[in-house]
Amino acid sequence: xxxxxxxxxxxxxxxxxxxxxxxxxxxxxxxxxxxxxxxxxxxxxxxxxxxxxxxxxxxxxxxxxxxxxxxxxxxxxxxxxxxxxxxxxxxxxxxxxxxxxxxxxxxxxxxxxxxxxxx
Amino acid sequence: xxxxxxxxxxxxxxxxxxxxxxxxxxxxxxxxxxxxxxxxxxxxxxxxxxxxxxxxxxxxxxxxxxxxxxxxxxxxxxxxxxxxxxxxxxxxxxxxxxxxxxxxxxxxxxxxx
Numbered sequence: 001x002x003x004x005x006x007x008x009x010x011x012x013x014x015x016x017x018x019x020x021x022x023x024x025x026x027x028x029x030x031x032x033x034x035x036x037x038x039x040x041x042x043x044x045x046x047x048x049x050x051x052x053x054x055x056x057x058x059x060x061x062x063x064x065x066x067x068x069x070x071x072x073x074x075x076x077x078x079x080x081x082x083x084x085x086x087x088x089x090x091x092x093x094x095x096x097x098x099x100x101x102x103x104x105x106x107x108x109x110x111x112x113x114x115x116x117x118x119x
Numbered sequence: 120x121x122x123x124x125x126x127x128x129x130x131x132x133x134x135x136x137x138x139x140x141x142x143x144x145x146x147x148x149x150x151x152x153x154x155x156x157x158x159x160x161x162x163x164x165x166x167x168x169x170x171x172x173x174x175x176x177x178x179x180x181x182x183x184x185x186x187x188x189x190x191x192x193x194x195x196x197x198x199x200x201x202x203x204x205x206x207x208x209x210x211x212x213x214x215x216x217x218x219x220x221x222x223x224x225x226x227x228x229x230x231x232x
Contacts, residue, residue: 035220043208045223091161106175107152107212107221111161 003027004092004110011115013082020067021077021113023092032096034075036066039089039112048090051075079115087117121145123224125211131230132201140196140227144213152221153186153196154210162210168194169216201231 005024013019025034036048051059051066059066067076079086092110124143132138144151153165164178168188179185183202188194198205208228212221 037223044225045210045212047220047222050220093162106164106167106177107214108164109154109162 002110003108004094006092006110006113008113009111011113013079013086013115013117015084015117015119016081018078018080019082019115021079021090021092021115023075023077023110025073025075025092025094027073027094027096029096032094034066034068035093035095035107036064036075036077037091037093037109038086039091041088045091049077082117084117084119087115089114123211123213123222125209125224125227127227128225129228129230131232134203134231135200137197137199138201138229140198140209140211140229142194142196142211142213142224144192144194144211145222146192147215148213148222149191149216150214150221151188151194152212152214153194154212155180155207156210156226157207165196165209198229201229203231205229206231 003026032053034051038046049059049061049064051068058068063080065078089112091112095107126141149170151168154162156162166186167175183199186196208226210226212223214221
């Protein structure tokens with residue numbers, strides 16, 4: 001079974017609008033971390049935001065926020081006030097054993113969502 | 120250097136040749152990851168090193184692939200007898216164990232002709 005599922009291969013959003021990119025995950029480890037990365041056409045992987053499984057509040061970083069619903073095992077990325085420069089691939093990732101140090105500590109990625117911002 | 124450094128940035132090789140890809144992680148980072156990204160695809164995990172522990176090799180696609188990390192720092196990914204399906208971008212990342220994000224290098228674009 002896939003550990004990270006991103007069901008939206010592609011998304012379009014109007015400039016200045018908000019957009020939500022979906023991510024669901026599967027783990028039995030109570031200690032894990034969730035990450036979102038952005039990959040523009042230039043290819044570099046840019047870290048956006050992080051949510052720990054024990055964090056009480058949803059993470060926010062500027063225009064990025066993470067809608068963390070632990071019971072539903074979802075960690076959706078919300079981008080507010082979209083900009084043309086937000087057009088890129090977005091990857092959700094999970095690391096198990098984030099706090100406990102147990103497990104393989106592997107960082108597993110979803111297949112990504114291609115976001116296109118329309119002027 | 121300040122970031123993860125990978126070399127070469129591009130490599131074209133003939134089918135059947137061996138190649139070595141190098142990753143220099145951020146100083147002090149104990150965790151090092153290798154990933155492969157084929158055109159338009161997500162990241163495929165290859166191998167993970169953590170300090171002096173035995174590496175997690177569960178993602179290596181075949182015995183033609185191997186990796187080592189010397190002195191807990193620089194890592195080399197070796198692909199023997201390259202095949203055309205090995206063509207991809209090979210990404211290296213490093214992180215502090217128990218901390219947050221992994222930092223990625225710019226990748227090595229491997230083309231097997």
